[in-house]
Amino acid sequence: MTGQRFDDDLLDDPERLTAADTSGLLRAAASAGAQVRSTATTAAEAGLDRLAGERPRALVLITRPGAAAAAAPLLVALLGSSCPVPVVAARSVPVWVGALDVVLAHTTDPGDRELAEGVDRAVRRGAHVLVTAPADGPVAAAASGRSVLLAPHVDIPPGLVLPRALAAGLLLLDTLGLLGTDPEALAGELDREAERNHPGHESFVNPAKSLALRIAEHTPLLWGTDPVATAVAGHAAGSLAAHAGVVANVAGIGEAMALSVLRRQAAAGDAEPDVFHDPYLDAGVTGWPAPVRALLLGVVPGPGAAMAAEELPGADVVSADEELEVDAADSAAPACAAAVLALRFDMAALYLGLARGVLGGPGWAGATTAQ
Numbered sequence: 001m002t003g004q005r006f007d008d009d010l011l012d013d014p015e016r017l018t019a020a021d022t023s024g025l026l027r028a029a030a031s032a033g034a035q036v037r038s039t040a041t042t043a044a045e046a047g048l049d050r051l052a053g054e055r056p057r058a059l060v061l062i063t064r065p066g067a068a069a070a071a072a073p074l075l076v077a078l079l080g081s082s083c084p085v086p087v088v089a090a091r092s093v094p095v096w097v098g099a100l101d102v103v104l105a106h107t108t109d110p111g112d113r114e115l116a117e118g119v120d121r122a123v124r125r126g127a128h129v130l131v132t133a134p135a136d137g138p139v140a141a142a143a144s145g146r147s148v149l150l151a152p153h154v155d156i157p158p159g160l161v162l163p164r165a166l167a168a169g170l171l172l173l174d175t176l177g178l179l180g181t182d183p184e185a186l187a188g189e190l191d192r193e194a195e196r197n198h199p200g201h202e203s204f205v206n207p208a209k210s211l212a213l214r215i216a217e218h219t220p221l222l223w224g225t226d227p228v229a230t231a232v233a234g235h236a237a238g239s240l241a242a243h244a245g246v247v248a249n250v251a252g253i254g255e256a257m258a259l260s261v262l263r264r265q266a267a268a269g270d271a272e273p274d275v276f277h278d279p280y281l282d283a284g285v286t287g288w289p290a291p292v293r294a295l296l297l298g299v300v301p302g303p304g305a306a307m308a309a310e311e312l313p314g315a316d317v318v319s320a321d322e323e324l325e326v327d328a329a330d331s332a333a334p335a336c337a338a339a340v341l342a343l344r345f346d347m348a349a350l351y352l353g354l355a356r357g358v359l360g361g362p363g364w365a366g367a368t369t370a371q
Contacts (some may be wrong), residue, residue, distance in 0.1 A: 006216045010355045011209045017199045020354045025243075028156050029350060030194035032163040032343050033187040035154055039132070039167040040183035042150045051128055051148070051175050057100035059176070060127075061089045064115055066158055067165035068106040070235035070342075075169045077227040078335055079179060093118025099126030104172055106165040108158040110137025119143050132168045159242045162235060162342055163190060170335055180331040189324060189336045190343055196323065197347045207323075208347035211295075214316055215240070215352060218293035220248040221266055223256040223315075225304035229297040232338050236297075236345035243359055244352035253296070253304045257311060266294035269314050299337045320344070 010016050017026070061072040072089045079087060088094065092114055097103060103122050107115055116138035122129050129147035133139040143149040150168055152161075167186065173179040197208035204210065222237055224230025230252040240246040249262065257263055294315035296308045308315065320340040326333050353359030 005356070006352075007355045007357065008213060008216065011212065011351055012202050014200045017351075017354060020357075021199075021350075023157070025157060025160070025350050025359070026199055026347065029160050029343065029346050030197070031154060031156060032194060032339070033189075033191035035152075035156065035161065035163040036167040036183050036187040036190060038152065038154050039150060039164050040171060040187075042153065043148070043168070043171050046148045046150060048130065048148050048171060048175055051102065051130075051172070052177075054102065054128060054176055056085055056102040056128070056176070057098075058086045058088050058102075059178075060094065060097060060101055060103045061087065061169070062093060062103065062105035062115065062118070063089050063091050064105065064107045064109075064112060066106070066108055067162045070162055070231075070238060071106065071165040071169055073231040073234055074166060074228065074338055074342075075173065077231040078170075078338070079173070080227075083178060085176075085178060093122050095121075097122045097125060097127050101127045102172070102176065103127050103129045104131075104169055105129070106132040106168060107139055108134070108161060110134040110139055112139055115139055116142040119147065123147050130168065130172050132164060159239070160346060162346070163339060166335075166339060166342075179335075181335060182326075182330075182332050185326050185330075185332055186336050186339060189326060189340050192325070193320075193323065193340045193343050194347075197344065208344050209351050211318065211344060211348035212351040212355065214293060214295070215246065215348065216355070217290055219290045220246065221256070221262060221292050221294040222248050222250045223253050223294060223296055223308070224251075225253050225296055225298045225308045226300040226302050227252065228299040228334055228338050229341070232299065232341045232345070233297050235342050236349075239342075239346050239349040240352070243346075243349035244356060245358050246349070246352065249292075253308045253311075257307070262292060263311070265292045266312055266315060269293075297341060299341065300334050318344075 063069045063072045076087055119129055120142040123146045131143040132150040135151035170181040174181040197206055222233035224233045233250045237248040237250045240248050294312055296315050296317045298305055298319040320337045324336055326336050
């Protein structure tokens with residue numbers, strides 16, 4: 001992080017936080033549970049259950065810019081290698097999509113003509129299509145009447161709609177019998193995480209504020225100890241970039257161990273700081289790189305966690321194990337844990353951006369809402 005002074009006192013001053021957050025971004029992020037409930041209600045009204053029992057030749061996840069690009073890797077990771085259906089992630093609807101396939105797409109851009117053309121082509125060829133998009137515009141027109149269109153009823157800034165995109169995907173997977181999910185349980189976990197991260201809670205009891213403080217003045221290494229956590233790390237990096245101007249490295253723990261220099265720096269941590277280093281002067285004038293901080297994200301227990309503990313014993317571990325009320329043995333537990341971690345990073349990124357003074361001011365472009 002360079003060029004902006006981090007005002008850590010702001011985080012524990014609710015009045016100043018509220019005043020700084022002129023666009024209501026923290027409140028919007030806290031609506032994650034409401035996004036899930038709204039999406040589930042809309043899916044039921046739109047007749048998503050008509051896809052029940054379908055066994056597609058391929059499940060195609062369209063990764064348009066925005067939340068879809070984060071939701072798709074998460075869904076793939078949650079399905080795992082034992083998924084009985086081939087899963088294809090693509091930026092645009094493939095030309096080979098036909099009547100035996102199911103297509104999932106999400107966008108906050110009602111005028112996305114490339115997606116509109118792809119949806120129209122998929123529908124004309126008989127594919128089953130589920131689209132979450134605003135109710136007006138070319139995308140909605142392409143999907144209207146011939147596919148399942150989930151139009152949002154909650155206005156949220158485009159950078160904070162992962163819960164909506166993820167909920168749509170999980171509902172589809174549940175309908176197809178590929179992955180069980182409980183939208184109310186997911187919404188409840190997100191509500192509780194939002195409450196834990198409330199602006200009025202001090203940093204030492206607020207997971208998002210605590211995370212923001214750990215990331216501040218560092219280059220975060222977001223390393224997942226399992227595939228689901230690595231997918232969450234990808235979303236977290238995007239959120240940190242969008243809301244706080246922070247660049248992060250993302251990797252699975254196996255890939256991270258091959259990054260020899262970063263690995264050594266992560267293992268060393270802050271054990272030998274330079275006493276002459278001024279984080280603001282050096283970053284702003286000399287380009288002195290911020291020290292790295294390894295954050296090990298974990299969702300699903302496995303060998304990656306043991307490897308991380310052995311190789312990086314001093315690294316920070318970020319997980320939701322202790323906070324979740326859903327039973328760890330429940331098939332929906334990994335999705336709940338992933339969504340909670342994603343929300344925690346979203347709110348940490350917002351706190352970080354507000355404390356750096358780079359977010360939420362008049363005219364900030366991210367204040368635009370999806371209708």
